[in-house]
Amino acid sequence: MTVSVTSPVLKPDILIFGGGIAGLWLINHLQQRGYQCLLLETGTLGGAQTLASQGIIHGGLKYALGGTLSSESEAIAGMPDRWRQAIDGQGPVDLSGLRVLxxxxxxxxxxxxxxxxxxxxxxxxxxxxxxxxxxxxxxxxxxxxxxxxxxxxxxxxxxxxESLLEVLTAPVRDRLLHFDPARHPLSWNQRGLEAAALDGVRIEPKLTVLAAGEGNAGLLQDAQKAELFPSEAAQSxxxxxxxxxxxxxxxxxxxxxxxxxxxxxxxxxxxxxxxxxxxxxxxxxxxxxxxxxxxxxxxxxxxxxxxxxxxxxxxxxxxxxxxxxxxxxRQQGLAKPDNAYARRDRDLIITWPTKLTLAPDLGDRVEALIQERGLETGAPLPPIPGELRRADIGRPQWHRLFGEQG
The missing domain is CATH 3.30.9 (D-Amino Acid Oxidase; Chain A, domain 2)
Structure with a gap:
């Protein structure tokens, strides 16, 4: 697809790939810090791992069942308190109104x-x-x-x-865009993502974050052709x-x-x-x-x-x-990572929260990498063109599996 030189251009500070817990937490966190962000999602928001999770926000004790506290247990011990603070409206991500089961x-x-x-x-x-x-x-x-x-x-x-998705999408709904890799080409250079072309609109971010879960693997392959993250790999x-x-x-x-x-x-x-x-x-x-x-x-x-x-x-x-x-x-022997994961190579960051409960930890790590990069907040974006399709919100699979409609 060829983009005309007269096509509208959006220049966000940060472009995020992936509309699960990682991407949605990050866009809320970073917008609150003053960064202008857009998010691209190929499927439905939360429709992969987030809605397939059990919604458990734990402090690691279920990993201490062998009779000792592991490094994994210690790494996430403070996460329930971080989530409760967010539910109380405190911190960079506001989860006020989240339904607690x-x-x-x-x-x-x-x-x-x-x-x-x-x-x-x-x-x-x-x-x-x-x-x-x-x-x-x-x-x-x-x-x-x-x-x-x-x-x-x-x-x-x-x-x-479901409630988590509603709370996270509401403040940024107009910035969550549908992305079709077959129709929307990406252009890479040795700094990172140069541009994404979406239905006649060119998006030119200063920095890009890969937070697409399983989708990270394909995006990473494209980035590695531009000599970014040569030794990074994903696992499932x-x-x-x-x-x-x-x-x-x-x-x-x-x-x-x-x-x-x-x-x-x-x-x-x-x-x-x-x-x-x-x-x-x-x-x-x-x-x-x-x-x-x-x-x-x-x-x-x-x-x-x-x-x-x-x-x-x-x-x-x-x-x-x-x-x-x-x-x-990827970890040796397909082991579980202990913490949220975020790494930067020039103007590209790759992330995995590794589990739902670690989303606040992921936000901290990505913000630190952005500050390390020295990225300053830019001017507010113009209104997002109406021709850009917004990403749909997913639903838990049990409604479909047990024949419940709507």
């Missing part, structure tokens, strides 16, 4: 695992971060007298990802999540402690319009599920539910599967 999460355990966890959770190291509950305070799904384990409360929260770690639609009325936001240092099962609860609930199941079940066929994973999920909740009747429940790919910077 649960102010706390639970850990539950049984048998020999319960004995091991009692010693660790009672340690001075965790005092104030975790509380052992008495039976009257158990979540209803674990309140049956046949449950003989222990339940702990974590001071972590769970947010509604898959999950096979299970969704359980039921009418039992039990809301659960919890991690089941198994024998490993990862949760055996992680459960969050989400509402359907017909009054039913969806339990969204992650943890070890989802990680090991990638090695199973769909039928095997559904069988494994039913066995796990029967074993962990023998007092609940799931006979009338509906099950569905969702394949999720977690996009990250």
């Amino acid at each position: 649960s102010d706390t999460q639970n850990l539950w355990s049984a048998g020999s695992v319960a004995s091991r966890m009692t010693t660790f959770f009672a340690s001075r190291m965790l005092r104030g971060r975790i509380e052992k509950l008495k039976r009257p305070d158990f979540p209803s799904a674990l309140a049956d007298r046949r449950f003989k384990g222990q339940v702990y409360r974590l001071d972590d929260l769970v947010v509604d990802t 770690r898959p999950l096979k999540m299970v969704l359980l639609k039921h009418r039992l009325g039990h809301r659960l936001y919890a991690h089941c402690v198994g024998t490993s240092n990862k949760p055996r099962l992680t459960v969050t609860t989400h509402d359907m319009k017909d009054g039913s609930l969806v339990w969204y199941l992650g943890g070890d079940l989802a990680e090991k599920g990638v090695e199973r066929s769909d039928a095997q994973q559904l069988d494994a999920a039913r066995r796990e539910l029967d074993e962990l909740f023998p007092w609940l009747d799931f006979a009338d429940a509906e099950l569905a599967l969702m394949d999720v790919a977690r996009a990250e910077p």
Whole structure:
């Protein structure tokens, strides 16, 4: 596509690729700092990893299940407080009005695992971060007298990802543009992205941020042809999540402690319009599920539910599967990165939040790189041309999977 020299030109300070939690958090953060930003999204806003997440904002204790606090645990210990500050309208990103599904999460355990966890959770190291509950305070799904384990409360929260998208898109709605790589060419030079041509409008940013999750891999290949980030690479770690639609009325936001240092099962609860609930199941079940066929994973999920909740009747429940790919910077042995990730090469920054809870950390890291670059805030952009299509907002997949329209 050839762009006429008379075509409108927009010159933002920063152009962001990707409209998931990373890109949306960054455009809000950077706009608040005075930078003029635009964002390009190829699909729907939040439609990939963000809406596929469980909305868990945790402080790392679910990674301490081996009995020690890892570097990963320490790196994200302050994140729930950062999110709460944002929900209170404080900080660079204002999340006022965000719907919180649960102010706390639970850990539950049984048998020999319960004995091991009692010693660790009672340690001075965790005092104030975790509380052992008495039976009257158990979540209803674990309140049956046949449950003989222990339940702990974590001071972590769970947010509604649909509400999160609404809150993050509202202040910047006119700056979130649809981008079609097949129709909208990109021009690179040895400093970074020279221009993007969108439907007769030329966008010439001073600095570009790649925050497109799995889309970073393709953008990175193009950048590397211009000799940018020659040694950078992406990785993808898959999950096979299970969704359980039921009418039992039990809301659960919890991690089941198994024998490993990862949760055996992680459960969050989400509402359907017909009054039913969806339990969204992650943890070890989802990680090991990638090695199973769909039928095997559904069988494994039913066995796990029967074993962990023998007092609940799931006979009338509906099950569905969702394949999720977690996009990250490449690590040795496909390990999980400990922190949010941001690197700069001249006028190009590449980022991955690595998990939803680390979005505030990502904002801090990107702002520091921009300041290191010495980028000054520019003049306000003119009105965004109406011929540029705005990106649509995505919806959680459970509405589609269980046949709910609208």
